[in-house]
Amino acid sequence: MKPICPLLLLIFLSCFPLPDSAMAKTLGAGLSLNQPTSLSEILGNPEPYIGKKIQLQGVIVDVCEKRGCWLYISGDRPFEKIRFKVLDGEIVIPLEARGKPGTVEGVLEKFVLSRDEVIARRRHHAEERGETFDPASVTSGETIYQLRGLGAEIDGI
Amino acid sequence: MPSSNWRHWNLAVHRDLGFLSIGLTLLYALSGIAVNHAADWNPNYRIERVAAQVQPLPPGVVAPAAIGQILNQLGETRSPDNVFQPDPENLWLYLDKRMIRVHLPSGKVEQDVATRRPFWYPLNFLHLNHPKNSWTWIADLYAGALALLALTGLLMLPQRSRQKRSLLLVAAGLLIPLLFLGIYY
Incomplete structure (x- = not known):
């Protein structure tokens, strides 16, 4: 019996990707900027960044359970996070990304919401998570910032 | 005869595309129901x-x-x-x-x-075109195959006795989306 040609074996083995946990998963357009910006810097003075593409590094702390259409990435200061929202179907963020380090890129957007809009938004989020929501807990409108997601790299998924 | 030759090819295309589409049709149909009701359950x-x-x-x-x-x-x-x-x-x-x-x-x-979900996740993964790349082409080819199935099916309308019934069914199939467009659009 002829021995298997090592080159053929190498080609065969190269057809199988490395286990997912060994790689960073690229989502959407991936990353194009060289330098991340800190979330504290952005939220400290957001106006110059609105409409601009920025890159953030942090931990993926929450993901849309049903459609994978958003994630929250943590900032460099306690209690800070920002939402990274993608178009449904354009990018699908796997739920396994929760708790994993990642880098995201997107365009910073500003939304000035009325109290009713805040209630609608939080009600929707609560429904998505199967939680109860009390509209009385919202006392005023708010301004929020989020990234219109373009691409991401998430480790360990 | 030219007429029977044409019908023969139409039937052959319809039959073979039908067989070829069985797997993808079941995939899209099952996953379609699953994701249509995403408000009621998590399909993935x-x-x-x-x-x-x-x-x-x-x-x-x-x-x-x-x-x-x-x-x-x-x-x-x-x-x-x-x-x-x-x-x-x-x-x-x-x-x-x-x-x-x-x-x-x-x-x-x-x-x-x-x-x-070991059954639903892969189905939805393909249905919602998460892989992108060459799967997009497969999905486009499948869509084209469905259109061909519809057209070749239309050309297989029976003659004489059952023609009226067949035309009524075709008309109903066309009217259903139009009706819902009239209501919701």
Whole structure:
């Protein structure tokens, strides 16, 4: 019996990707900027960044359970996070990304919401998570910032 | 005869495309029903939520030692992969596939473990074109095959006796989307 040609074996083995946990998963357009910006810097003075593409590094702390259409990435200061929202179907963020380090890129957007809009938004989020929501807990409108997601790299998924 | 030759080819295309489309049709049909009802269930993940109780803690930044104590109370000896506090009252811990949410002042804990649905996740993965790349071409070819199936089916309308019934069914199939456009659009 002829021995298997090592080159053929190498080609065969190269057809199988490395286990997912060994790689960073690229989502959407991936990353194009060289330098991340800190979330504290952005939220400290957001106006110059609105409409601009920025890159953030942090931990993926929450993901849309049903459609994978958003994630929250943590900032460099306690209690800070920002939402990274993608178009449904354009990018699908796997739920396994929760708790994993990642880098995201997107365009910073500003939304000035009325109290009713805040209630609608939080009600929707609560429904998505199967939680109860009390509209009385919202006392005023708010301004929020989020990234219109373009691409991401998430480790360990 | 030219006429029977044409019908022969029409039938052959319809039959073979039909066979070829069985797998993809079942995939898109089943996944279509699954994702249509995404408001009522999670078509991709089974999420098990377990409530627990730990000793309450005062709001604020939680020290690593306190995190270890919380995990001990939950019977967990390993360290978390990551930790996050969305606000001073809440602590989120990540351990393997688990996400543990702790409300510090009450000590209430909610743990959830998300596992992919082994049947539905791959179906939805293809249906919603997560792979992109060459799967997009397959999906386009399948859409083209469906259009051809419809057209070759139309050309197979029976002669004489059952023609009226067949035309009525075709008309109903065309009217259903028009009706809903009239109502909702």
